[in-house]
Amino acid sequence: MDNRGFEWTKEKRQRKLRLIMPEELKNVFFASVYCRGELMDSTEGDPEKIWEILSSNFNNTGLVAPYQVHGTQVITSSSSFALPLRPEADGVLIEASSDSMASLRFADCCPVVIASDSPAPWMLLLHSGFVGTVKNIVGRSLAGLYENRPGSKSERITAWIGPCICRDCYSRKMEDPSTQNALTVFSPDNYLKKNGMTYFDIRGEIKRQLMQCSVPYDNIYEVEGCTYCNNDFYYSYRAGDEKARIFLLGGNTTKEA
Incomplete structure (x- = not known):
């Protein structure tokens, strides 16, 4: 695995992964993953605090920052959903006409970004942790897009799978009902039963979906590393990060100052 599709940057002691857009979308969308650093430490995962600091870099545009509930609901990147509102959702759809920026937060769960220019430019930000992956938020979201956008060409889609907990670090008890349910969903290639525990490869299952x-x-890019193993780079709830979060930010390039 390498970091194709991503570019590391560091500004004022804040690490950031910028997604490298395909040529046809470079002048339409951008997305960045803010990892462990001074800004994320000081704001403790609070999107309002984060946006107070960052908004001037994006022409003081509004920010959609849903309250994440490990579901499959996707909302639009619209001022009608922007802060201070916090509607429940785990995905945000951005289009060329969207009037707000979009964001999600993570601490072991997986940031997923999907974008295409077919039949018109769109970009999805998704929160797919263990529960969201079992519910297949990726598949449900794409099915909805295909249905609402006749003529969509899957070969024009690019996807980025961001930093999350790895298969060696994410385990659940075998007898847990959620484990048993997940075993009916995950490919056998993406889990391992060992010593009464089941280890799940969330990133691998998202790629399969x-x-x-x-x-x-x-067209699928994955970033190296594990939020738990590489806790010096990322935030991990399982490693003790109770408040601070990885921050995924995306929007139209026209919103950048």
């Missing part, structure tokens, strides 16, 4: 939706293998 993307390919089940006909996203080409070569």
Whole structure:
């Protein structure tokens, strides 16, 4: 695994992963993952505090920052959902006409970004942790897009799987009902039963779900590392980060100052 599709930057002691957009979307959308650093430490995962500091870099545009509930609901990046409102959702859809920025927060769960120019430019930000992956928020979201956008071409889709907890670090008790349910969903390639525990490869299962939706293998990018193993780079709830969060921010390039 390498970091194709991502670019590391560091500004004022704040690490950031910028997603490298395909040529056809470079002048339409951008997305960045703010990892462990001074800004994220000081704001403790509070999107309002984060936006007080960052908004001037984006022409003081509003920010959609849903209250994440490990579900499959997707809302639009619209001022009608922007802060101080916190509607429940785990995904945000951005279009070329969107009037607000979009964000999600993570601490072991997986940031997923999906974008295309077919039939018109769109970009999805998704929160897919263990529960969201079992519920297949990726597949449900893409199914909805295909249904509402006749003529969509899956070969024009690009996807980025951001930093999350790895398969060696994420385990659940075998007898847990949620484990048993997950075993009916996850591919056998993406879990391992060992010593009364089941280890789940969330990132691997998300990649499988993307390919089940006909996203080409070569169009899926993954970032190296594990939020738990590499806790010096990322935030991990399982490693003790109770408040601070990885912050995924995306929007139209026209919103950048």
